[in-house]
Amino acid sequence: MSAKLEETVFGHRRAVVAVFAILTIVLGAAASRLRVDTGFSKFLPLEHEYMRTFAEYHEEFGGADRILVALTVEEGDIFTRELFEILEVVTDEVFFIPGVDRARVYSLFTPNVRFTEVVEDGFAGDNVVPAGFTPTPENLERVRANVLKSDVVGRLVANDFTGAIVAARLLEHDPTTGERLDYLAVAEHLERDVREKHAERCAAAGIGIHIIGFAKVMGEIAAGAGRVVLFFGVTLLVTAVLLYAFCRSVALTFIALSCSLVAVVWQLGLLVLLGYGMDPMSILVPFLVFAIAVSHGVQMINAAANELLVGANGVGAARAAFRRLIVPGCIALASDCIGFLAILLIGVRVIREIAVAAGLGVAVIILTNLVLLPVALSFVTYRETYRGKLGARRRRLAGVWRGLARVTERKPAAVIVAACVALAILAGWKATDVPIGDLHRGVPELRADSRYNRDSEIIGERFSIGVDVLSVITEAEPEACMDPGVMTAIDEFAWRMRNVEGVRSVASLAGATRIIHAGLNEGSLAWRVIPRNPSVLGEAASYVPTSSGLVNTDCSVMPVLVYTADHRAETVARVVTAAERYSDGNPSDRVRFRLAAGNIGVMAAANEVVAASQFPMVALVFGAVIVLCLIAFRSAGATACVVLPLILVSLLAYALMSLLEIGLKVTTLPVVALGVGIGVDYGIYVFSRLRVERAAGRPLREAYAETLDRTGVGVLLTAATLAAGVATWIFSPLRFQTDMGVLLTFVLLVNMLGAVVLLPALARWLTPEMSEKG
Numbered sequence: 001m002s003a004k005l006e007e008t009v010f011g012h013r014r015a016v017v018a019v020f021a022i023l024t025i026v027l028g029a030a031a032s033r034l035r036v037d038t039g040f041s042k043f044l045p046l047e048h049e050y051m052r053t054f055a056e057y058h059e060e061f062g063g064a065d066r067i068l069v070a071l072t073v074e075e076g077d078i079f080t081r082e083l084f085e086i087l088e089v090v091t092d093e094v095f096f097i098p099g100v101d102r103a104r105v106y107s108l109f110t111p112n113v114r115f116t117e118v119v120e121d122g123f124a125g126d127n128v129v130p131a132g133f134t135p136t137p138e139n140l141e142r143v144r145a146n147v148l149k150s151d152v153v154g155r156l157v158a159n160d161f162t163g164a165i166v167a168a169r170l171l172e173h174d175p176t177t178g179e180r181l182d183y184l185a186v187a188e189h190l191e192r193d194v195r196e197k198h199a200e201r202c203a204a205a206g207i208g209i210h211i212i213g214f215a216k217v218m219g220e221i222a223a224g225a226g227r228v229v230l231f232f233g234v235t236l237l238v239t240a241v242l243l244y245a246f247c248r249s250v251a252l253t254f255i256a257l258s259c260s261l262v263a264v265v266w267q268l269g270l271l272v273l274l275g276y277g278m279d280p281m282s283i284l285v286p287f288l289v290f291a292i293a294v295s296h297g298v299q300m301i302n303a304a305a306n307e308l309l310v311g312a313n314g315v316g317a318a319r320a321a322f323r324r325l326i327v328p329g330c331i332a333l334a335s336d337c338i339g340f341l342a343i344l345l346i347g348v349r350v351i352r353e354i355a356v357a358a359g360l361g362v363a364v365i366i367l368t369n370l371v372l373l374p375v376a377l378s379f380v381t382y383r384e385t386y387r388g389k390l391g392a393r394r395r396r397l398a399g400v401w402r403g404l405a406r407v408t409e410r411k412p413a414a415v416i417v418a419a420c421v422a423l424a425i426l427a428g429w430k431a432t433d434v435p436i437g438d439l440h441r442g443v444p445e446l447r448a449d450s451r452y453n454r455d456s457e458i459i460g461e462r463f464s465i466g467v468d469v470l471s472v473i474t475e476a477e478p479e480a481c482m483d484p485g486v487m488t489a490i491d492e493f494a495w496r497m498r499n500v501e502g503v504r505s506v507a508s509l510a511g512a513t514r515i516i517h518a519g520l521n522e523g524s525l526a527w528r529v530i531p532r533n534p535s536v537l538g539e540a541a542s543y544v545p546t547s548s549g550l551v552n553t554d555c556s557v558m559p560v561l562v563y564t565a566d567h568r569a570e571t572v573a574r575v576v577t578a579a580e581r582y583s584d585g586n587p588s589d590r591v592r593f594r595l596a597a598g599n600i601g602v603m604a605a606a607n608e609v610v611a612a613s614q615f616p617m618v619a620l621v622f623g624a625v626i627v628l629c630l631i632a633f634r635s636a637g638a639t640a641c642v643v644l645p646l647i648l649v650s651l652l653a654y655a656l657m658s659l660l661e662i663g664l665k666v667t668t669l670p671v672v673a674l675g676v677g678i679g680v681d682y683g684i685y686v687f688s689r690l691r692v693e694r695a696a697g698r699p700l701r702e703a704y705a706e707t708l709d710r711t712g713v714g715v716l717l718t719a720a721t722l723a724a725g726v727a728t729w730i731f732s733p734l735r736f737q738t739d740m741g742v743l744l745t746f747v748l749l750v751n752m753l754g755a756v757v758l759l760p761a762l763a764r765w766l767t768p769e770m771s772e773k774g
Contacts, residue, residue, distance in 0.1 A: 005326070010319050013375050020372050024262050027269025034268050037180075037277025043666075047347040048605035053473055054597045057557065058172075065170045066469075066599075067186075067213030069094060069194055070459050072163035074206055079144050079161070081135040082205040086198055087164050093197075094166050097189045099181040104169040104549070108143070108156060109133075115150035116519055116543060125543075128152060151515065154464030154505060163462045170215060187219025210455035214599070217443050220452045224734035231732070232287055235725030239294055242721045246713070248389050252301055255376045260293035263368040267361035274356075282354040284729075284740060289361030291725070292336060295681055295718040296329055296369040302714035304377050305390050318378035322370070328688040329370045331632045332681040337362045338624035339676050345620065346613045348606060348666050394709060401712065404756070405705035413761035420758050424648050431654030437569025437607040439663045445736040460565065464505040470562040470604075471597035472497075472579055476590060481509060481555040482538035487530045489591045490558060493582055497562050500578045502571040507561040509541060509550040516540040559597070567603055569663055576604040610669055617669070618650070621676050633687070637767035642683035644762055645754030646676050653747055662739050679751030682715050686755045690763065704760050712756055719752030 009016055044051050071078070071087055078084075091107040094100060106113055108129045116125040128146045133139055147157055156165045174181050195209050202209055236257065243253045264286045271278070303321035312320060340362060343355035406412050438444045441460075442453030472493070480486040491510035498506045514528045517540040521527035531537040544550055551558050562579070564571055576595065583593040595601060622643060629639040654664075662668055689711040693703035726748065729741025 003323075006319060006323055009322070009371060009375060010315070010378065013378060016371070016375050020262070020368075024265055027266045027273075029269075030272040031265055031268035034272050035277045037279055042279065042349040042353070043606070044349070044602055045347045045605045045609040046349070048609055050596045050601050050605040053594045054601060054605075057473055057559075057597060065172075065214045067094070067100075067168050067170065067190065067211065067215055068459060069166040069190070070163050070208075070210040070212075070455075070463070071165075071202070072158070072208045072210065072458060072462065074162075074208070077161040078157065078164050079140045080205075081140075082201075083164070083207055084135040084140065084143075086202060086205075086207065087166070090194055090198065091166050093193045094168050094190075097168075097186060097193070098176060099170050099174050099186055101169045101171050105166070106156060106168070107166040108147070108152070108164060112545065112548075113150070113152060113156060115146045116516065151512065155507075158462035159464060160462065163459075165459075165463065170213075183215040183218040184222050186215040187222075190216060191219070208458070210458050212452060212456045212459060216452055217445070220443075220446055220450065221734060224446070224732060224737065231725075231728045232290075234728050235287065235290075238724045239721050242717060242724070243294075243298070246298070246717045247301055247305065248393075249380075249386065251380050252377070255373060255380070256294065256297040256301055259368045259373040259376065260290050260297055262372065263293040263361060263365050264290050266364040266368065267357065270360050270364070271357055274360075276353060276356065278357075279350050279353060282350065282357055284737065285354055285357045285361065287725075288358060289365070291722045292333075292362060292681070293365045293369050294721065296325075296333070296365060297373055298714045298718045298721075299329070299685055299711065300325055300369065300373050301377070302711065304374070306710045308382055308387055309390055309394065314380050314382055315378045317382075318374045321377070322374040325685075326370055328632065328684050330366060331628050332684040333362055333366050333370075335625045335628050335676075335680045335684070338628075339621040339680075342617050342620040342624070343669075345617045346666060346669060347609050351666050351669075397709065397713065398705075401705045401708040402701075404708060404712075405701045405760075407757055408700045408704045408760045408764050410764065413764040416758060416761040417765060420648055424651055427648070427651035427655040430658050431651055433658040434654050434662075434664050435569045436611045437572055437603065437663050437665055438567055439569060439661045441566045441568065444663070445667065445734060447733060447735045447738070450733065450735075465563045468564045468567045468600055469598040470564065470575055470579065470595075470600035472560045472562065473594040473597065474558045474560060475592045475594060476556055476558070478554040478556045479538075480591070481513070481541040481551060481558065482534040483590065484530055484532050484534065484537055486591045487513060487537060487541075489586070489588060490560060491530055493579075493586075493593060494560050496582050497560070497575070497578060500575055502565050502574055504563045504565050506563070507550060509544055509558045512544045512548070512550060513537065513540045516543050560593075561598070562600070564600055567600060569607065572600055572604050572607060575600065606666055610665055614664065614669060622647070625676065625680050629684070632684070633691070635767060638687060638691070638763075640766050641759050641762045642680065642687055645683060645751070645758045646679045648758070649679055649747060649750050649754055650676065652750060653743060656743065656746055660739070660742065662743070667736050668739065668743075679747070679754065682719070682751055682755035683759055685711050686715060686759055687763070690760065700760075700764065707760075708756065715752055715755055719748050723748045 044054065046055070069090055071083055071090065073080075073083065078087075087107065088109050091105070091109045094107075095102055095105050095110075111127055113128050114125050115128055126146070128150050129143055130146075133143070147153060153159060153161075156167065158164070170183075170186065171181060173179060190211050195211060198209060240253055240257055243256055244250065247253060247256075267289050268278075268286065300321050303324055304317040307317035307320040337359050340355050340358035343358075344352050346352070346355075407416055440448065442448060442456050443450075446452055474490055474493075476483070476486045487510045490508055491514065494506045494508040494511055497503055510530060514530060517531055517536070518524060518526075518528040520540060531540060541551070541555070546553055549559060549561070562575060564575055579593070579595055583595070596604060625646065626639055626643055629642050630636070633639060633642075656662075657664065657668065686707060689707045690703060693706045694700065696703075698706065723745045726741050726744045729737050729744075732738050732741065
């Protein structure tokens, strides 16, 4: 089969190159139309029970995609002419941002923010900022009084009166175009029309502008992801330098890099043709495709160089390299592809898009680096001086390979295996400390000192709300707000949640009704209770508008909004567990508590999906590798030699996450699959060559020295090159890219060590055919 394929490919070399060139032009044109595709729904684990509740009530009560714009002062309070003039303008600008749900914009200046008071003639109310307001001292004092009569303190006004908020919800689709809302455009509007437009005036008045929300997160991530182009360029340069140092040929360096870049172009073009965009969270995938392509390209060049040393010409060397690597290369890439596709088990659209993008990229590498690259090599003409350079390098490294080959001897192999077993036990113990979810305040995808996280911290310190909210949907019969039993149950639930550690405040229809009932009775605290008379209860509840988000039109659904101090894993788990425990422990035919909406509900669902997916995903990845290795090597021992180092590296990666306080979540879970996908390439290439050398009758140590000479140098170069490129990510403004850089650098280097040190030591003990003469 491989002989026939070789004859077909190399018998029509020019036609093969022409076909690849045409396809690259076509797919390159398609890739030029690649768009940035963001969307809040892409981050939802839609198969989770919580998200069914979220989807059912999304249109009626909004989702977790909120934005908050806060104006704060360091001295005095907000009741100044300058702040109110800016607040009014900012309210209008937020209101008219495309994609904002204008019925759910809240500010002191919006007519849906009112106060109610008891007067001599009964009950009265008005907008907190009345119509025709001008910021005179008298009017400002009037607004101050209205604020104190309302329930906006802590929500729209800071607890210490040093800030005011404009809050809004975003629609899933742009109402003017009907297309999915462009969150990056929303983020740009917020920066350009709110922060930058008023920056100079606010600075002069001592006013700070702080903006948080999902759209702003996406904007910050997209801005930071733009640096990936710079990092990609640095990686390309570093790779080119190291490749040239390895092969000592401008032509070979150019061919290897070009074929790897073709793989990236094909991947991006195929994504466009399949209707996909590029989410900021998946911006790293093209780099990974390039990295894997370079890895296989180095092996192909190294194999061709070995053939040149024994007298082959350019065509013969390329054909021999193709013949020798097409099977192990396809097996390695198939393992990579299955590993990436295993990420599809995570029921989150953005992660599934990453899986598809990575799977496509790995699949095209089979063509670009196992077919196109050797064909391109066959057109290169080599001089005798070049063969001399290769021979001189081989002689210089021979002593190094003979020394490293001692790992196959009985005692060194036993020591290495025992040390790795102990390391695996220690890493496995530490890996159990990796929590599911975020470990830090603020948005973990951004650095702690990023502007967004600073804004989030300021808003969190001064207000009783933020963007971290758990919305528990309370379902009952229509007109349930006139049922004292239902309202009492809601009030009891709200009280329980208010006393959970990590909860900042709770808003519910029952709580608002108690306050209004007291107001109807001269403001006496003795009347701040749920009325037992249905008519009195209904009258008090009728003053709460549906725009508050606490009740629907027929009073059959009444969300309880639980605002949390942060969204750390322990906070999310504690709050959700408390809500579930109350719901399960207080069953009722009249009222039902359903979790959950709000971003805390989304995070809780995502954390549960990650917890449920991680072991099946890892099992599928390793299962696929094991099956493919068994097919390729037809030996359980050989399969163990390849797989056991991968398991050790996976455990070490989890342990490193624990030490670096990196939580396991949808953005970090794929690292395991990536690590296995990259590591299996090393193992398959090394073991395949080792078997060939042993089959030639060489003793194990000599066979391994020859393996290192022919294949190991490629593994070492690839690991060093890719690690150097990935390490540049550590300087990224994005925390998740920094984390990925650290983890992938670690995985690349340790996988290399596993392939060249642990694998041959295991072969000494686990494969009889390897140890007969060793």
